[in-house]
Amino acid sequence: QVQLVESGGGLVQPGGSLRLSCVANGRLFSMYSMAWYRQVPGDEREFVAQITNSHRTLYTDLVKGRFTISRDNAKETVYLQMTDLQPEDTAVYYCHGIRTTTAYWGQGTQVTVSS
Numbered sequence: 713q714v715q716l717v718e719s720g721g722g723l724v725q726p727g728g729s730l731r732l733s734c735v736a737n738g739r740l741f742s743m744y745s746m747a748w749y750r751q752v753p754g755d756e757r758e759f760v761a762q763i764t765n766s767h768r769t770l771y772t773d774l775v776k777g778r779f780t781i782s783r784d785n786a787k788e789t790v791y792l793q794m795t796d797l798q799p800e801d802t803a804v805y806y807c808h809g810i811r812t813t814t815a816y817w818g819q820g821t822q823v824t825v826s827s
Contacts, residue, residue: 714738
């Protein structure tokens with residue numbers, strides 16, 4: 713069993729930055745592929761970024777060049793550095809971890825971009 717706990721969300725002005733963190737409480741974190749998703753009320757949860765256990769990264773075109781995903785296996789933490797935030801980035805951001813057929817979700821952290 714793995715628990716994922718996100719933090720770092722908040723209110724930021726357009727053009728601002730935030731760094732989200734997701735701490736994993738469990739075993740074999742380094743073997744998990746980790747990702748960030750986001751969801752706006754009434755919409756489906758959408759993929760934002762992924763980092764594999766070999767540190768390969770993938771981004772949705774919506775955030776490419778503005779967001780950076782990274783991981784620190786020693787701290788069992790995955791990060792999402794978000795820059796040049798825009799109102800359309802407003803959402804609840806969820807951490808996701810998957811290894812083979814086992815997947816886990818965090819509880820989410822709210823990011824609001826508004827002036």
